[in-house]
Amino acid sequence: MADRWQNTMEHAVSAARRAGQVVCEALQDDRKVMTKSSSVDLVTQTDQKVEQLIIQSVKEKFPTHRFIGEESVAAGEVCVLTDDPTWIIDPIDGTTNFVHTFPFVAVSIAFSVNKQRSLVSAPLQVEFGVVYSCLEDKMFTARRGRGAFCNGKPLQVSGQEDIKQSVIATEFGSSRDPEAVDKIFTSLKNILCIPVHGVRGAGTAAINMCLVASGCVEAYYEIGMHIWDVAAGSLIVSEAGGVLMDVEGGAVDLMSRRIVAANNGTIAERIVKEIDAFSPPRDDDPPPQK
Numbered sequence: 001m002a003d004r005w006q007n008t009m010e011h012a013v014s015a016a017r018r019a020g021q022v023v024c025e026a027l028q029d030d031r032k033v034m035t036k037s038s039s040v041d042l043v044t045q046t047d048q049k050v051e052q053l054i055i056q057s058v059k060e061k062f063p064t065h066r067f068i069g070e071e072s073v074a075a076g077e078v079c080v081l082t083d084d085p086t087w088i089i090d091p092i093d094g095t096t097n098f099v100h101t102f103p104f105v106a107v108s109i110a111f112s113v114n115k116q117r118s119l120v121s122a123p124l125q126v127e128f129g130v131v132y133s134c135l136e137d138k139m140f141t142a143r144r145g146r147g148a149f150c151n152g153k154p155l156q157v158s159g160q161e162d163i164k165q166s167v168i169a170t171e172f173g174s175s176r177d178p179e180a181v182d183k184i185f186t187s188l189k190n191i192l193c194i195p196v197h198g199v200r201g202a203g204t205a206a207i208n209m210c211l212v213a214s215g216c217v218e219a220y221y222e223i224g225m226h227i228w229d230v231a232a233g234s235l236i237v238s239e240a241g242g243v244l245m246d247v248e249g250g251a252v253d254l255m256s257r258r259i260v261a262a263n264n265g266t267i268a269e270r271i272v273k274e275i276d277a278f279s280p281p282r283d284d285d286p287p288p289q290k
Helices: 006-026 045-061 070-074 095-100 178-192 205-214 227-239 265-274
Strands: 033-035 042-044 066-069 086-093 106-112 126-133 138-143 148-150 167-170 198-200 219-223 243-245 258-262
Touching: 006 045, 006 086, 006 106, 006 126, 006 138, 042 045, 042 095, 045 066, 045 070, 045 086, 045 106, 066 070, 066 227, 070 086, 086 095, 086 205, 086 227, 106 205, 106 227, 126 205, 126 227, 138 205, 138 227, 148 205, 148 227, 167 178, 167 205, 178 198, 178 219, 178 265, 205 219, 205 227, 205 258, 219 265, 227 243, 227 258, 243 265, 258 265
Parallel strands: 066 086, 167 198, 167 219
Antiparallel strands: 033 042, 086 106, 106 126, 126 138, 138 148, 219 258, 243 258
């Protein structure tokens, strides 16, 4: 049982690398851009092509496994975790980056078993995570209880405990609801004025979390991302020695679309104090009636 999911993880790494090749090749071509929930919530044919490539390869090898995929959910599939082996897929995390050739684009794949109320802190929820930053050719991987790695080298979060000596990552999301935007910028102002050394954002939640795991930034927080953006990164951060927290403290719920990922509890709790929190619709909320 010790290597129960080893072949599954190896397949995920291989699928992520193949998907990354498709993404890199697509950057050389015209990219047909469409929208989903708003004019700034972008999707391309490459997103859809890459997700289908990953899902098809998994179905051929693991026909009983389930899926939560960003584009599948956008097309009407339900977003629900069960006790069954489930692949959580973001084919292109950083689609806006991809559209504008901003050089941070990731393929994110997580594998979940035994949902246990979908809390990251619960046992067995995320068995492994893979984030491939394809333009950098960096393959981030983690397996529960076995550490986190980038291109095979161990990752370790920063040892910094002073928030004033820290760099914090965040994103602003695709919502342009004025109340949400006000809260996002109130949080940003509060954190800047601690003061911290700086605030950064790669334009992709998955890569931001890998930056935490790599020790490049001390923390990442966001409200409005989705489970497929952070499922893999959540394990990579944890296995690199970091902590995960909800933006109001307590355990993080991957379906809640709210997260703080930090190098340690001291930094995480300090950030929580400065966040003007709100609750977007959950990923597992029933779809609106038409």
